[in-house]
Ligand SMILES: Nc1ncnc2c1ncn2[C@@H]1O[C@H](COP(=O)(O)OP(=O)(O)OP(=O)(O)O)[C@@H](O)[C@H]1O
């Protein structure tokens with residue numbers, strides 16, 4: 001080791017007493033490092049080699065096990081989908097039988113039946129109809145897990161237009177205006193499925209619009225770059241485009257964000273708010289995940305540029321957006337549904353039927 005001066009030399013006493021001075025001499029002092037590392041012995045090498053082999057063996061065994069478990073999980077999921085599909089399909093036929101039988105009874109013996117019995121038979125038919133609807137939803141949901149995607153380059157604006165052919169009526173009925181602050185980008189996705197996603201989200205914006213409030217009822221459709229969190233394998237993390245559908249409606253309590261994504265889960269009674277069976281968001285989540293993307297909710301909803309968030313009162317002349325438009329203000333706390341669409345389809349195991 002070479003030092004600029006002897007590190008062991010005591011501090012010199014000057015006229016003003018003891019003080020640190022730049023080392024005067026700067027004569028290079030050579031210090032000897034005592035205690036050198038010794039070469040490994042043969043026995044140590046053998047032990048280290050063994051440890052290395054053990055560790056890499058353990059790792060590769062765990063990799064194989066993990067892969068096998070993933071395959072098994074995928075197969076189990078697929079089995080569940082096939083089971084749900086088959087069960088829903090097979091249940092529909094006897095259900096039709098029940099409904100028809102009830103109808104025949106009313107037809108043949110309606111004249112001799114009392115009012116209570118007639119009412120009960122009508123209930124049987126109504127319930128059978130509802131169950132048929134639920135089975136259809138289940139069939140659709142399980143099918144989404146089985147069929148492949150047909151990805152193509154799509155103009156998101158065009159897909160929103162398509163979705164509005166269906167959702168537009170409901171939005172107009174509720175006085176909700178659709179705002180697209182900027183042209184939407186092109187995405188690589190399955191056209192029909194993506195339309196279904198947007199249709200569901202736009203219809204929800206209409207169904208769950210705020211009941212009162214001075215603000216205009218609005219739903220915003222925007223594309224926002226977000227940082228994708230790194231995967232567990234340490235990969236990923238690059239910026240991706242997220243699509244966000246944000247309204248200024250009644251909002252979803254934060255504790256129920258997970259719940260509403262479940263199949264058949266509603267926060268309202270069946271017939272409230274235009275009815276529904278609680279399938280929409282579960283279907284949306286499934287489609288997004290089939291694309292390799294992810295979905296998350298935000299409520300109260302906040303505008304991505306920090307301006308014009310719901311719940312605040314911008315007052316007249318407020319002009320926080322470059323184009324002079326405001327985000328969803330007034331009304332309720334609002335809900336934002338965010339989703340990304342992965343770049344590639346997640347391949348299903350061979351044998352996944354139609
Ligand atoms: N934009 C929204 N604002 C407020 N609440 C919402 C919104 N979207 C969904 N929800 C809540 O989440 C629940 C589940 O939504 P989902 O779309 O899955 O089902 P649904 O609208 O009740 O019925 P379906 O979509 O099957 O006709 C809804 O019942 C509602 O309570």
Ligand SMILES: [Mg+2]
Pocket residue numbers: 200203204276279280281
């Ligand atoms: Mg819905």
